[in-house]
Structures are given as C-alpha cells and as structure tokens.
Amino acid sequence: MPLDLDCYYTPEPVARLVLERACLERVPEVCADSTCGSGRLLDAANEVFGHVQCMGIDRDRRAIAELRRRNPSWILAVGDLLNNRLRRTFASIMPENVDLLILNPPFSLGNKKFVEISYDGHQLTGSVAMAHLLRSFELFAPREGAIAIVPESLLYSETDATARDMLSARHSLQKIADLQNSTFRGARAHASAVQITPNRRQEGKTDDARGYGHVIRTRIVRGGLQVHTMKESRLGTPFIHSVDIRTLVEQQDVSSLRITSNSAKGRVDGWMVLVPRVGKPAKELIQAVDVTETVQLSDCVIALQCTNKATATRLASRIKESWEDFCGIFRGTGAQYVTLLRLKEWLASRSIIEFID
Ligand SMILES: C[S@@+](CC[C@H](N)C(=O)[O-])C[C@H]1O[C@@H](n2cnc3c(N)ncnc32)[C@H](O)[C@@H]1O
Incomplete structure (x- = not known):
C-alpha cells in the first residue's frame, strides 16, 4: 500500500455495539460511510437497523473492489474524501438523501500537527479525523446526523476547538462509548464513539443530554x-x-x-x-x-x-x-x-x- 491509509478496521462487535447505542428518532434507510474500508460499519448498520441502502467511499481501490464483489447492491466509489472535487465527481451516483453517516476516519496526522480544513465557507485547521468528519457532513448532509468513531482528543483538544465549535453550532455531540486503546488491531489509540445529532432534534428536549462534560466510566x-x-x-x-x-x-x-x-x-x-x-x-x-x-x-x-x-x-x-x-x-x-x-x-x-x- 503506497499511502498510509490508516486501515485499522472497526471490529465487528464494536461496530454493532456503537450503532445499537445510537439514539435515533427513526430507523435509517440510507447509510453512508465516507471511509468505508472493509465495510464493517455498513454491515453492522444492516444488522442493527434491518436492510439499509449503503453508500461507501474509500481511497483504497482494493478495499472497494472487494466490497463490490461482496455487495453488488451497494453504491461504492473510490475517492479521496478530502479532495474538493469529490461531490462533482460523484454527483451522478450519490443517493438523494442520506439518513445516517457512519464513519471511522483515519486518525494519524503523521508528522503534522494539524491539517487545513474548509467547512461551511470557512478556512480552519484541525485533526485529520475532524477534517474527514466535517467533509463527510458537507458531502452527505445526513438527516439524522452521524455516528463516528473518533480519537478521544477530538472531543476536547485545542487543535479541534474551532472545528468543534462550528460543528456544535448546528449539532449536539454526545459521547456514547469509550473504546479501549486495544480495540483496533495494530493501532493503539484511545477512541470514542460519538453521536452527532442535528439540533432540530433537540427541540423540546430537557437538559438530559449534557454532552460529554465530566465523563464517568x-x-x-x-x-x-x-x-x-x-x-x-x-x-x-x-x-x-x-x-x-x-x-x-x-x-x-x-x-x-x-x-x-x-x-x-x-x-x-x-x-x-x-x-x-x-x-x-x-x-x-x-x-x-x-x-x-x-x-x-x-x-x-x-x-x-x-x-x-x-x-x-x-x-x-x-x-x-x-x-x-x-x-x-x-x-x-x-x-x-x-x-x-x-x-x-x-x-x-x-x-x-x-x-x-
Ligand atoms: C480506520 S479505517 C476505517 C474503515 C472502516 N470504516 C471501518 O470502520 O472498518 C480508515 C479508512 O479510511 C480510508 N481512507 C484514508 N484516507 C482516506 C481519504 N482521504 N479518503 C477516503 N478514504 C480514506 C482508508 O483506506 C481506510 O479504509
């Protein structure tokens, strides 16, 4: 593999568990994973939500070829999510509406401290995981929001502070699980599963969802x-x-x-x-x-x-x-x-x- 694509796939039981924990208003019918790799999150969506239409993108040609072979009915594409021309390239195959975005984006920054992100017409910087998350939100505009497996630091780091504020302006972020650093084979990273819900769904709710303040495990x-x-x-x-x-x-x-x-x-x-x-x-x-x-x-x-x-x-x-x-x-x-x-x-x-x- 020429590039470090961060192929630390989500173990199947973890994929199922985080989707089971999601608190959704309605069962999603169309799910998208913008860094789908082995397709485990999309597989888990089919198990947890019943049959869903799946859309997957990944930069890794071999992973997409394998998924095409295994799931001929899925909408799949090889592409670099961070490439700004992606939307135009995939315009003809994109589903009209995506209900739920599910993703476990790459975490590693290599020797960089941050990457440039363009989101909602603004230029900002943040972690590579945040860059993938925001880009995926722009690309799919998921109606029920997202379930994302992200580095734990995305929820509190200075690096992602601006991006987090921008995301939080229209969404609520709720940590739904802590994943031990032994969860991903071959990688040692503290990760969290986060549910990101569009704010319209918070209307009328009490202050139950207090976000991820002082977490007790x-x-x-x-x-x-x-x-x-x-x-x-x-x-x-x-x-x-x-x-x-x-x-x-x-x-x-x-x-x-x-x-x-x-x-x-x-x-x-x-x-x-x-x-x-x-x-x-x-x-x-x-x-x-x-x-x-x-x-x-x-x-x-x-x-x-x-x-x-x-x-x-x-x-x-x-x-x-x-x-x-x-x-x-x-x-x-x-x-x-x-x-x-x-x-x-x-x-x-x-x-x-x-x-x-
Ligand atoms: C941590 S793995 C997660 C894969 C899968 N979603 C899962 O949970 O098992 C990250 C995936 O992102 C893909 N990837 C890395 N950089 C990418 C990019 N710029 N655009 C699209 N996919 C990318 C990798 O090929 C890899 O499959």
Whole structure:
C-alpha cells in the first residue's frame, strides 16, 4: 500500500455495539460511510437497523473492489474524501438523501500537527479525523446526523476547538462509548464513539443530554442467576439478590451473604454501585460498595463496576442528583423494572459511559 491509509478496521462487535447505542428518532434507510474500508460499519448498520441502502467511499481501490464483489447492491466509489472535487465527481451516483453517516476516519496526522480544513465557507485547521468528519457532513448532509468513531482528543483538544465549535453550532455531540486503546488491531489509540445529532432534534428536549462534560466510566454487568434455580451450599460464591443490596451496603462486607454453588453470567468484584433491575430502587442504597471477593449476581441485580472508590462514589452521587428522573426509568404495569437499554441510555445522558473491553 503506497499511502498510509490508516486501515485499522472497526471490529465487528464494536461496530454493532456503537450503532445499537445510537439514539435515533427513526430507523435509517440510507447509510453512508465516507471511509468505508472493509465495510464493517455498513454491515453492522444492516444488522442493527434491518436492510439499509449503503453508500461507501474509500481511497483504497482494493478495499472497494472487494466490497463490490461482496455487495453488488451497494453504491461504492473510490475517492479521496478530502479532495474538493469529490461531490462533482460523484454527483451522478450519490443517493438523494442520506439518513445516517457512519464513519471511522483515519486518525494519524503523521508528522503534522494539524491539517487545513474548509467547512461551511470557512478556512480552519484541525485533526485529520475532524477534517474527514466535517467533509463527510458537507458531502452527505445526513438527516439524522452521524455516528463516528473518533480519537478521544477530538472531543476536547485545542487543535479541534474551532472545528468543534462550528460543528456544535448546528449539532449536539454526545459521547456514547469509550473504546479501549486495544480495540483496533495494530493501532493503539484511545477512541470514542460519538453521536452527532442535528439540533432540530433537540427541540423540546430537557437538559438530559449534557454532552460529554465530566465523563464517568463504568462497566455495566447484568446478573444471570435466577433466584429459583440458585442452590445454596457451604462452599461456593457469595450470592447477591436485590434484597441483599441493603446488607452489603450497610455492612460493606460479603461474609453474611448466602453462598451458592451455581455459576452464571454476572460474576463481579471490586468497587461498584449496585442497582436492582426489578422493583423500585432505594436512594440510600445507591452507594459505592467494595466487593472484596467475587460474587454471583442474581438476574434481578445490575452492577455498575468502577475502577476505584472515587469513581464509584461520584457515580452514585450523579445518580442521586437526578433521583426522580432515575426512578422514572423503572416502569411496568405490575412489578416495576428497568431494561438494560433504558439504564444505559439514562446513564449516557448523565455522561456515565459504559467502558467496553
Ligand atoms: C480506520 S479505517 C476505517 C474503515 C472502516 N470504516 C471501518 O470502520 O472498518 C480508515 C479508512 O479510511 C480510508 N481512507 C484514508 N484516507 C482516506 C481519504 N482521504 N479518503 C477516503 N478514504 C480514506 C482508508 O483506506 C481506510 O479504509
């Protein structure tokens, strides 16, 4: 490959996960990826949204040739996104309307500190990822905005400050996931998945979407052991059902929990905040707890694991700051319960972002 094209493709599970997290008003029918490479984001769009019309551009001829072979119905083109004549070149094949832009643009600047960007009639500078993002917005004008995997720094760096302000004038930016620096094979980069939504969609909304202010990271673990199948025994793993959260919070100790010989999904340890999945949560029990040995969660308990005490404490406080609102996500005609999706969306609206391994 003559050029460094930054071909660090998005792993399939990550592609699916970030699209699943998107909070869209309607299901997109036409998706475009302006640096589509292997086409994994477009593949994921088909899985997550059902059949969508796909448009992909990439500078890498071989990648586009492979995609053409694999997906004859996709609209595909070889092109340099940063070339200003691109729109004219592709005028005849561009779909009339694109609903959602999805992209994981190149991150690396080589030995440069920034690149020149022309956007909305202005000349500015920014990172190479920002240049691709803004160019893609101009090219496709996506009606529902974009889901982009970008370097974490794009959200706060001085380099991208002007570009960010320009983008934010008409869009809201919401971080929807943190991606570990081991996510991309062969590259070590801290990345974030960001949803960029046209402002018209924010009308009438409350201040729920607070953007990406002071982010708290957590690993969200849903328990998997059904209470009626739980076998108590003398040896095994301490078991936490929703009624045990009080014991643990008040005693800060696992020794009085029941022991089970079962093993199921949802085994956790370390600092965490425990949330009942079923039943109304009690405000005084939303607290940081240090689970000193591995415990088995029942399917009625969700753990919000944190890397340390300070983070777990901040997380508990942030939930309690919006207590009424938090209780509102527990719904149901009989017993009230929260779904994992509702919980994740609510946490993300408070800048509590799920950490992806
Ligand atoms: C990080 S990869 C992402 C590929 C794909 N979207 C994914 O998520 O798997 C970046 C892609 O951008 C392409 N690329 C790099 N510079 C480009 C440019 N100026 N115009 C169009 N594509 C470009 C590369 O060939 C590569 O396929």
